[in-house]
Amino acid sequence: MQSKKASGTQPTQRVIKKYPNRRLYDTDTSTYITLAEVKQLVMDSESFVVRDAKTNEDLTRSILLQVILEEEAGGEPMFSEAALANIIRFYGHAAQGFMGSYIEKNIQAFTDIQAKLAEQSKQLTPEMWAQFMNMQNPMMQGMMGNYVEQSRAVFDKMQEQMQKQAEQMFGAFGMKR
Template sequence: MPDRNPVRLIKKYPNRRLYDTRTSSHITLSDIRKLVVEQEPFQVVDAKTGEDLTRSILLQIIQEAESDGEPIFSSDMLRGIIRFYGPFQGMLGSYLENSIKAVADIQAQAGQQSSQAWSDFMSSQLPMMQKLMGQYVEQSKQLYLNTQNLFGMFPGFPGATGRNDKNGKDDDKA
């Protein structure tokens, strides 16, 4: 009888082993990565508590992939992501999610082309994309700095410079 649940259930046991309930067999992180690549819906849960561990397992897969070969995330990029946790967390998460979705949509549209043609296209577009991303980063940086300067006009506001006398001198005594 076919499994009626479209989401594949993977159970994680205290010994850190993963068990695929659909195939009734133990699997590895590599197997879960294949499920992601094949766009197979799945959920990883703690076998004892039922707690959803899917995000944690996906982060583990990313960590392993970043350790092997050429990483996607540079140290500076990871530092930037860490800095965004807090007030801009939702905005960055939404931006990254939409950006990755856009790249995936482009790949799906180009899926009929051979991998070599796609590779040639991307390599020819790389300089333009780098220039556009550089411009975007610079604009984002300027927007952030302008926002900080705006808040600096209000003494006592978090991030304010503390300058508020007529001569532009600090009110704070060091």
């Protein structure tokens, strides 16, 4: 599935139409596609949007959630029941707005670490790889330490923002800390 290019180097955003019969139509390739093919677009970092064929409503998030649901149902799930329950508990909670960006930033930090590790591992010979595996524990601890530190910083910022909002809200009611 190759994306058409606009007049330049930027690819155009691929449009996928969702019809009432639940079928997905890729306007770029003029073919119907499956959720597995939508997953492949994500894996290939293709820019796309899913729109309702009648209303033109953006359904991208809904389709991505369906892809996640299929992935969770087959094979080894990524989210435990406890993790899913905790995510659900944040809906309607004061921290709901912060939680999405917190999760997003943590996933991005983890992805960045993974990409750096993959890039560094390309230069390893079999001998260097053996040495790397022997050193893995301290190195992983260092990388995970950086990840944990980034995560803590994001969490601290989130708490700070929540505290400011609470103070503003109480201040609006004439209550001070």
